[in-house]
Amino acid sequence: MTSERADRTYHHGDLRRAVLAAAEEVIRAEGPQALSLRDLARRAGVSHAAPAHHFKDRTGLLTAFAAEGWSLFADALQAAPDLRERGVAYVRFAREHPxxxxxxxxxxxxxxDDPALRSAIATAGEALRAGVAGVPGADAPHPRLAGVAAWSLAHGFASLLLSENLDDALEGRAPEDAFREVAAMLFAPSEPAGG
Structure with missing residues (x-):
C-alpha cells in the first residue's frame, strides 16, 4: 500500500467520534447485537482494522458508547432542579438518546470494570441520589429504597415509552408532561387520616 493511500485510509480526523456516531445509527435501527467493527469501519470510510485502535473490540466499543451515554445522562440529570424534573430529564434522555x-x-x-464507564455511572448515580435528598420518605428507615422507587418510576416509564407501550395512554400528550402527571398522582402529599 502506498504512503498516500495509507494516509487516506487511516487519517480520518476524529475516527473515534465517527465510529461512535455510526454505532449510534446501527443501534437505533437494529439494536446492539447488529454491531460489527468491520461494518462501522466501512460506514466511517476507514480500513476495517482502524476502529480496533480506539476500541480494541466490539465490547470495548459498546463500553465506550455506554460511558458516553452515562456522561450525557449525568449532565441531563444535574441540570434538573428537583426530583420530579430529574424524572422528566430521565424520560427526555431516553427519548432523545434511545x-x-x-x-x-x-x-x-x-x-x-472500565474506569471511564465506572466514573460516568458514579456521576449519574450521584445526580440521581441528590434528586432524592430532601424528598418526603427519603429520610425513612430505608432511604435508598426511596431512590429505588424514584428510579423505578422514571426507568419504567422511559422503557415503556421506547417500546411504544405508552402510545395509547399518552393520548397525544408530550411524554414529559405525562410523566409529570404520573409522578404527581403517585407522589402527591397524603391526606391526614379522618380528614
Whole structure:
C-alpha cells in the first residue's frame, strides 16, 4: 500500500467520534447485537482494522458508547432542579438518546470494570441520589429504597415509552408532561387520616 493511500485510509480526523456516531445509527435501527467493527469501519470510510485502535473490540466499543451515554445522562440529570424534573430529564434522555439508553443498562455487553464507564455511572448515580435528598420518605428507615422507587418510576416509564407501550395512554400528550402527571398522582402529599 502506498504512503498516500495509507494516509487516506487511516487519517480520518476524529475516527473515534465517527465510529461512535455510526454505532449510534446501527443501534437505533437494529439494536446492539447488529454491531460489527468491520461494518462501522466501512460506514466511517476507514480500513476495517482502524476502529480496533480506539476500541480494541466490539465490547470495548459498546463500553465506550455506554460511558458516553452515562456522561450525557449525568449532565441531563444535574441540570434538573428537583426530583420530579430529574424524572422528566430521565424520560427526555431516553427519548432523545434511545441507542445509549438501550446499551447503558445491559452490563453483559460491557466491560463493567472500565474506569471511564465506572466514573460516568458514579456521576449519574450521584445526580440521581441528590434528586432524592430532601424528598418526603427519603429520610425513612430505608432511604435508598426511596431512590429505588424514584428510579423505578422514571426507568419504567422511559422503557415503556421506547417500546411504544405508552402510545395509547399518552393520548397525544408530550411524554414529559405525562410523566409529570404520573409522578404527581403517585407522589402527591397524603391526606391526614379522618380528614
Amino acid at each position: 441507542a445509549h439508553f438501550q446499551v447503558m443498562f445491559q452490563p453483559a455487553l460491557l466491560r463493567t
